[in-house]
Amino acid sequence: MNEARIERAPGFRIDDPFWSHYLRMVREVMIPYQWEALNDRIDGAEPSHAIHNFKIAAGRETGDFHGMVFQDSDIAKWVEAAAYLLESERDPALEQLVDEVVDLIVDAQREDGYLNTYFTLKEPGREWTNLAECHELYCAGHFIEAGVAYHRATGKRKLLDVVSRLADCIGRTFGREPGKLAGYDGHQEIELALVKLYRATGEKRYLALSKYFLDQRGAKPHYFEQEWEKRGKTLHFPQLSMVHEHTYSQSHQPVREQSEAVGHAVRLVYMATAMADVALETGDEGMKAACRRLWESITAKRMYITGGIGSMEQGESFTTDYDLPGDLAYAETCASVGLIFFAKRMLELDGGSHYADVLEKALYNTVIGGISLDGTSFFYVNPLEVYPDVLGKNKNYNHVKAERQGWFTCACCPPNAARLLASLGDYVYRTREDTLFVDLYIGSQAEVELKNGLVKVEAQSTYSAQGQVRLTVAPSPAQAFTLALRMPEWSDGVEIRVNGKILEDPFVNEDGYMRIQRIWSAGDQVELCFGMPIRRMKSHPLVRQTYAKTALQRGPFLYCLEEADNGKRLYQLRLAESASFRLEQAEGLPGDIPALVTEDGYRLRLGEAWTDQLYGSGGQAARDAARLTFVPYYAWANRGIGEMSVWIAEGNL
């Protein structure tokens, strides 16, 4: 029997010329599509088995477990995403579906609180014996996130109670005390989830358990080796080295001592997210410092210009400083989702706009670039350069696709992107005492709580396309607070009007925010008009793959060349150092984001005499004028299979 919804006003509703498209897509396409996928009803796609596994575990159906060892987490992420949708807009049919899933989860949970269909069905009795590889705590973490989200959205406690029992089961099992397992998960996730559960329930034991998992990580002797010995050296993924390669799971060192972003990118950012959460809750300076070092390592040395992270397919991993190949990039969509989680926590911990800049970069480029414009297909891997002719022939590119795929055997990215987009409202504002921070400029209605009371905020925004935002506040009653407006790193200046009156010399604070302090009354308006130059971006001199090449950026969007506009053999194109651009309306892009077009490009052409020989002393290359059209990176691969490149070499005309 389903419990009653506790009616509450929607906290946040997005109405934005760019983002509404994505929210609509999540609601109307992705969540229904993913529901069908979880129920194995998508023709031609690998069946998920996720719901079926639960039905077997709940005793409602018979059969065997199928799917990855972490298949359960797809359901958890779907519930979480659905919860965020329900939070901003009622949808009784969707809520009914979620309630049914919650009942299924209730039935699949064991008496002692344990919840994992893989072990319940396939390896009963071997629970908690292979943390390195088997994702039990990872899946638990996702259920906890779902339970917290659904409670926040509807006030319904059933799933929150389920995941609290699950967390208590975990708490009884893990710890340094005698009789407990002094382990931690191979794939971090439980740590950040437990902080959410702590915040939702106020139960400090969940925060302590999160802190335990973080602090225990990397202890010697190594837990993954110990449990491996103990279980007879069996492996779940024999082709991988999750047990012995400790950098892969960031368990090579205690987390407080880590300074470099190594190993599996998603794991790293999920871990760092929890570290920042715990640092915020506890004020732990050592943990804070480690968060800052990891942030620096990622964003100053190991991140693609699109906000993608993880330079190599092997281990879905970071490699080393300044090693950022565009064609071999892994840059998993999930890793950029995780980077956004981490950025959000760093904003809360440290409050500098550079965190929001990275958050915005990952969101506007890699995350939505992972989704087709119609919401039905997805990239797992987000390269910065693709030559389709070589795919399937040179196996170094086996992970790279030139077109988005319907669903994946390891289907982590689509539901992860969905839950992020559905909760986008969480990333727009922050409050601290009497200051309202505006981190993202997304058209929306919101209600935020400041020191002196509730404030309604409406944002009307053409920020994505034109850099303009109008904020209307409605405190009730009138109250003094500070509006802290993020100055995006890509902007060369801003004009601000308060109730129509220009603000002279807006001052950007050291933290990257411009502050307006006053007593605000209902209807007060702030208008922002950000300068939105076309920026010719360069990479750090130590990034050899893109050295002295240019990538174009306008506003939060990185751009790329596509074969559809520029013909084949993009590597032959050059951009004049003096090129000027015009904005050209591109058809069919959300929010009417323009294309960038220049006549100041050229195509190098080797001597006329070049015939069939592979090498020759053919003399200098000639230059044929070429119009170059750059489209936003997020929109690539929506016009059939073709070449793509973010970076272009420069030259003199």
Place this chain on the structure above:
Amino acid sequence: MNEARIERAPGFRIDDPFWSHYLRMVREVMIPYQWEALNDRIDGAEPSHAIHNFKIAAGRETGDFHGMVFQDSDIAKWVEAAAYLLESERDPALEQLVDEVVDLIVDAQREDGYLNTYFTLKEPGREWTNLAECHELYCAGHFIEAGVAYHRATGKRKLLDVVSRLADCIGRTFGREPGKLAGYDGHQEIELALVKLYRATGEKRYLALSKYFLDQRGAKPHYFEQEWEKRGKTLHFPQLSMVHEHTYSQSHQPVREQSEAVGHAVRLVYMATAMADVALETGDEGMKAACRRLWESITAKRMYITGGIGSMEQGESFTTDYDLPGDLAYAETCASVGLIFFAKRMLELDGGSHYADVLEKALYNTVIGGISLDGTSFFYVNPLEVYPDVLGKNKNYNHVKAERQGWFTCACCPPNAARLLASLGDYVYRTREDTLFVDLYIGSQAEVELKNGLVKVEAQSTYSAQGQVRLTVAPSPAQAFTLALRMPEWSDGVEIRVNGKILEDPFVNEDGYMRIQRIWSAGDQVELCFGMPIRRMKSHPLVRQTYAKTALQRGPFLYCLEEADNGKRLYQLRLAESASFRLEQAEGLPGDIPALVTEDGYRLRLGEAWTDQLYGSGGQAARDAARLTFVPYYAWANRGIGEMSVWIAEGNL
């Protein structure tokens, strides 16, 4: 008991300012070193076990087989190389060693002629059940080559008899007749060896058997699938897909229908070598045409400028047309050795100088580049661009080493290079009727047989360093013949003197050879002085990785930039389009091959203001003048670990 040597005059002796170094190294360093390695006496190197396996198989020692399934072939290659050394210069101690190995082989051979220590010791009863993976015929082929070579060198028949019995055992086992296995080897080699055996013995059944193996390849239903089903679907290399990926072993199509160089590069060129041999012996036009298509596919579309082949590590394979990444290159030393075999056969079949050009390119660059200047360490993989900082961190480069290694678990390359170098004399001249073709200009004394009798030829050569050669002929008696002199593709002109008198307007025939027809007497001299410009090479416009970049070549040598001369971060360097070069004596290079030095280079420098950020709109790059020093590619990585790059981007000064 060892049989007596039949004394014969050495057919060929090298005395060359460039090549003598390598021959000496093979004789004094590589062959002794490899002997120690085969006997597991190299400290710090993986033991080979090869001799020990034979001693066990011969009943002289006890123990288990160790090593790769094709470990035997290392001994065969060593014997073959030693035989070539003995052919050009007596060495009783070495001959004694070889005789002992021959006796060991005799004792290890089974009654029925079968010879393979892996199956004899480790899987008796399973002979010929896994041709796809287990290299039995491959090892047999190498023994046959060794037997033929040792017979040619010494006149001793013992090993030739052993391998004839082995070939007869194979002939009784394989064929299309009922009761025989209609199979062929996963790794081609037996085919070319059987042609050698046919030529050495005159027995046509060996040619027929070779032709059978070629023609049976690619027949449907697929033999590898059939034998796999039959043996219960076991795999020797479960991580590879030798059974099911038929392009890997070029068994996806009948060989006469093949047009593209696909799959494992060494296998392809070994197969093509045999195809050309069989086409030459039989006049088979279909086979000839297939050889030409494969040659074209390799050399016009899939070969590095260094003569390396195989663009990817996965499968040690070709990828697709014009896909030639320099940093990820596999370009196995053995594959270039095999390309030389193929080129030599194509020269004999078709006679165009372009075959010799490729032969020379592979020999002077990749093959000797695979060997350290002191002959003690070896590259298996020969990249065209190396950044050591990323090796071991980005796993895409796991196959790439920045320094040569002592010996390998899969030790095919060092003995393969040794046997090629030891038989270098075979590649210098060709005869056809009354024409003596000079394919390579290597200082040497030789005796060749022409239609009208024997001719002694002495070549004095500074061809490698200066492009000059003096040929002195001594026919006995004086006789008419044609001297056909190859015009190297890299030369822009030649001055020829016959007995001191300049030859006006030397005419290069359509086949790339200049012919001098006359009655020659003892002491007649021809002097050649080839123009040796520094060539700025470009790659075909479809090679995206090196598009519009430049590689320097002088004579047969490709050049590269090394960190030792040019500092770190070679990717920041540019070469002016108008650069002029000087030759600078490089210390310690064989034959005094000069370095190429220019002051017309520069190092791009991003704006002064570049600090720690990963990306920025830093404006134009500045240009700092930089002296660039290019050293011959074959000599790279002899001065410690450092960056290397063959290709450099161009720019205006």
